[in-house]
Amino acid sequence: xxxxxVFLLCAVLIFTFAGCSNSSNTQSxxxxxxxxxxxxxxxxxxxxxxxxxxxxxxxxxxKELGVETIYKESVKEDKAEVEKVVEDMIDQGATIxxxxxxxxxxxxxxxxxxxxxxxxxxxxxxxxxxxxGQYFGKIEQMRYxxxxxxxxxxxxxxxxxxxxxxxxxxIRGINAFTLGVKSVNKDATVKVVWTNTWYDPAKxxxxxIALIDDKCDVITQHQDTxxxxxAAESRGVFSIGYNSDMSKTAPKANMTSAxxxxxxxxxxxxxxxxDGTWKSGKYWxxxxxxxxxxxxxxxxxxxxxxxxVEKAKEDIKSGKLVIFKGPIKxxxxxxKVEDGKTMTDDExxxxxxxxxxxxxxxxxx
Amino acid sequence: MVxxxxxxxxxxxxxxxxxxxxxxxxxxxxxxxxxxxxMLKINPKDAFIGMIKGAFGSPLRIRQTTIKAVPLIIxxxxxxxxxxxxxxxxxxxxxxxxxxxxxSILALFYxxxxxxxxxxxxxxxAAVFGGLYALISAVLKIYFKTNETIVTLMLNYIALKFIxxxxxxxxxxxxxxxxxxxxxxxxxxLLPNLLGVNxxxxxxxxxxxxxxxxxxxxxxGYEIAIIGESINTARYAGxxxxxxxxxxxxxxxxxxxxxxxxxxxxxNGTLSVEIAGGVGYTAIIIAYxxxxxxxxxxxxxxxxxxxxxxxxxxxxxLKIPNSAALILQSLILxxxxxxxxxxxxxxxxxx
Numbered sequence: 001x002x003x004x005x006v007f008l009l010c011a012v013l014i015f016t017f018a019g020c021s022n023s024s025n026t027q028s029x030x031x032x033x034x035x036x037x038x039x040x041x042x043x044x045x046x047x048x049x050x051x052x053x054x055x056x057x058x059x060x061x062x063k064e065l066g067v068e069t070i071y072k073e074s075v076k077e078d079k080a081e082v083e084k085v086v087e088d089m090i091d092q093g094a095t096i097x098x099x100x101x102x103x104x105x106x107x108x109x110x111x112x113x114x115x116x117x118x119x120x121x122x123x124x125x126x127x128x129x130x131x132x133g134q135y136f137g138k139i140e141q142m143r144y145x146x147x148x149x150x151x152x153x154x155x156x157x158x159x160x161x162x163x164x165x166x167x168x169x170x171i172r173g174i175n176a177f178t179l180g181v182k183s184v185n186k187d188a189t190v191k192v193v194w195t196n197t198w199y200d201p202a203k204x205x206x207x208x209i210a211l212i213d214d215k216c217d218v219i220t221q222h223q224d225t226x227x228x229x230x231a232a233e234s235r236g237v238f239s240i241g242y243n244s245d246m247s248k249t250a251p252k253a254n255m256t257s258a259x260x261x262x263x264x265x266x267x268x269x270x271x272x273x274x275d276g277t278w279k280s281g282k283y284w285x286x287x288x289x290x291x292x293x294x295x296x297x298x299x300x301x302x303x304x305x306x307x308x309v310e311k312a313k314e315d316i317k318s319g320k321l322v323i324f325k326g327p328i329k330x331x332x333x334x335x336k337v338e339d340g341k342t343m344t345d346d347e348x349x350x351x352x353x354x355x356x357x358x359x360x361x362x363x364x365x
Numbered sequence: 366m367v368x369x370x371x372x373x374x375x376x377x378x379x380x381x382x383x384x385x386x387x388x389x390x391x392x393x394x395x396x397x398x399x400x401x402x403x404m405l406k407i408n409p410k411d412a413f414i415g416m417i418k419g420a421f422g423s424p425l426r427i428r429q430t431t432i433k434a435v436p437l438i439i440x441x442x443x444x445x446x447x448x449x450x451x452x453x454x455x456x457x458x459x460x461x462x463x464x465x466x467x468x469s470i471l472a473l474f475y476x477x478x479x480x481x482x483x484x485x486x487x488x489x490x491a492a493v494f495g496g497l498y499a500l501i502s503a504v505l506k507i508y509f510k511t512n513e514t515i516v517t518l519m520l521n522y523i524a525l526k527f528i529x530x531x532x533x534x535x536x537x538x539x540x541x542x543x544x545x546x547x548x549x550x551x552x553x554x555l556l557p558n559l560l561g562v563n564x565x566x567x568x569x570x571x572x573x574x575x576x577x578x579x580x581x582x583x584x585x586g587y588e589i590a591i592i593g594e595s596i597n598t599a600r601y602a603g604x605x606x607x608x609x610x611x612x613x614x615x616x617x618x619x620x621x622x623x624x625x626x627x628x629x630x631x632x633n634g635t636l637s638v639e640i641a642g643g644v645g646y647t648a649i650i651i652a653y654x655x656x657x658x659x660x661x662x663x664x665x666x667x668x669x670x671x672x673x674x675x676x677x678x679x680x681x682x683l684k685i686p687n688s689a690a691l692i693l694q695s696l697i698l699x700x701x702x703x704x705x706x707x708x709x710x711x712x713x714x715x716x
Binding site: 038044045046070071072073074076078079080081084087088089091092102103106165167196363 | 423425426429432533544545546549632633634635637639677678680681682684686687688
């Protein structure tokens with residue numbers, strides 16, 4: 001008798017579904033011809049960091065261009081999952097799709113081949129196609145600036161860096177930050193721990209606490225949430241945020257943050273696509289485009305930092321200061337970039353070694 | 366005045382009560398969900414219609430629902446096989462992963478066959494790996510009287526960590542610039558599509574029939590059922606309990622292993638820690654709700670997949686947070702599962 005009950009239950013559910021789906025047909029016809037832009041996020045929009053920054057960009061895009069946007073949070077960095085989300089978004093009328101995490105690359109690329117009429121834009125990867133472009137910003141410029149703040153603040157001369165994955169994007173940021181630290185404090189070292197996750201507040205926090213226990217008195221991060229900031233706050237040390245201004249999460253610890261400002265880029269790109277002038281390629285904007293910035297220094301930041309940061313910022317803007325310019329030595333002391341030489345974009349993109357002053361290792365490939 | 370309420374076991378559960386309780390639980394689920402949605406300032410009607418539209422509203426969505434249903438069906442069949450013998454295999458998740466691992470060894474390193482042969486060998490390897498992995502718990506139970514619920518559960522974590530190790534260590538794709546992923550399968554190791562969905566759905570339908578015939582119309586299937594009913598009866602009837610247990614648990618794990626094969630070869634195109642994605646646990650619920658009947662597994666799995674696909678759809682269409690969509694899913698489950706208590710017990714009011 002139980003089986004009959006289950007059967008009836010199923011029947012009831014099926015009929016309810018069937019009944020409702022008839023009445024819902026009229027609804028879908030209401031969808032008009034507005035351009036629809038889909039955003040695929042790796043974390044929730046409330047992460048207070050990376051995804052939040054992208055979502056602010058999405059809202060800005062909606063406001064500026066009046067296009068319709070849809071988004072999906074917490075999508076796994078898994079090819080099948082990304083392809084599925086893309087299909088769902090196209091099914092819902094999206095013609096432009098932004099994927100905001102490195103691990104979405106494969107799924108986006110294979111979807112791009114399948115849907116030549118849809119435009120794909122992938123953040124922080126390297127693969128392109130006729131209808132798939134790459135975009136990212138020179139956040140390392142801001143890492144350098146925040147490095148100055150950290151270098152001036154540290155007393156123990158040990159700075160902790162909570163890092164996600166050992167991929168070039170993250171390595172580049174660590175190196176730039178270290179160069180910033182070194183520019184004001186030759187004795188300080190930057191200690192790196194890997195979490196192997198973009199989004200895991202608890203794990204990020206634990207990693208920061210381990211660094212603090214190891215006598216680091218300034219914590220920074222390449223993670224999506226403010227977990228490491230909270231760790232610094234609770235242990236009474238100082239911190240530098242990433243992605244969004246994290247000063248509110250850790251008012252007693254946070255000194256500044258390297259932040260993303262995606263809005264203008266999203267508006268520019270979607271506009272180009274709508275006008276038909278868009279071409280696939282790799283966008284890599286810096287401070288001059290406003291896509292990256294440094295959050296205002298808080299009261300806990302060292303006094304002399306503001307001046308130093310402002311000056312360096314101006315120099316970066318004017319091109320006087322180039323972050324990856326020789327001499328640059330790696331951890332073993334071997335000279336990687338000769339004095340006076342500047343690394344090419346490609347070299348910067350594929351950086352796979354730590355520079356002198358970084359403590360930690362990159363897992364072998 | 367009513368001042369005390371007690372649970373009293375029902376002497377027998379009649380059809381009418383069962384249906385009544387189930388219906389009430391569904392109504393209750395929708396009621397609680399509505400309250401929750403209103404809290405989120407979303408019209409419940411939009412949400413429910415959206416879920417149905419999202420699951421069945423277009424050929425694409427039906428295909429997506431099918432893709433989600435296939436692993437649920439096959440894994441539930443595996444769970445059912447063991448549960449019929451009252452062998453509580455909670456290890457579907459681990460067996461899926463090990464099955465996928467078995468398929469991946471061939472796909473990645475020993476793929477010098479033509480596509481059909483390779484796929485057949487991969488399926489076989491997946492079944493053997495899944496089956497052997499499940500057998501660990503059976504052997505421990507037979508010879509050391511361990512509790513299979515705990516053992517299978519713990520084996521899930523071992524499998525997960527093992528695949529994580531491969532993904533971050535020896536099997537890491539050198540071409541991925543340090544990003545921890547395993548290399549993609551070559552094209553010939555990918556399951557072909559039929560009607561827009563990988564042929565896994567055909568495999569699932571065939572397996573339902575095969576498992577149905579095996580469990581209900583063969584001697585071994587009958588022996589499994591007898592051991593499940595009463596181990597003493599089985600012993601008295603001269604059934605070789607050890608042998609049947611080993612066969613049954615191996616089959617259970619093999620079916621889960623085949624899910625691993627389909628997910629890696631048909632959906633992901635590679636092995637990853639995400640491959641099982643909770644299917645092994647969901648399958649337990651499905652096997653239970655299906656009352657351990659093969660045909661019902663098909664229906665319940667499809668409804669479950671529709672629930673997953675539908676709530677994923679309203680996430681984007683109504684812009685509700687991912688976590689809220691998960692809460693909606695859990696609310697339905699909670700109500701349906703907890704209603705079970707009212708079919709076996711009734712409330713007695715005392716004054």
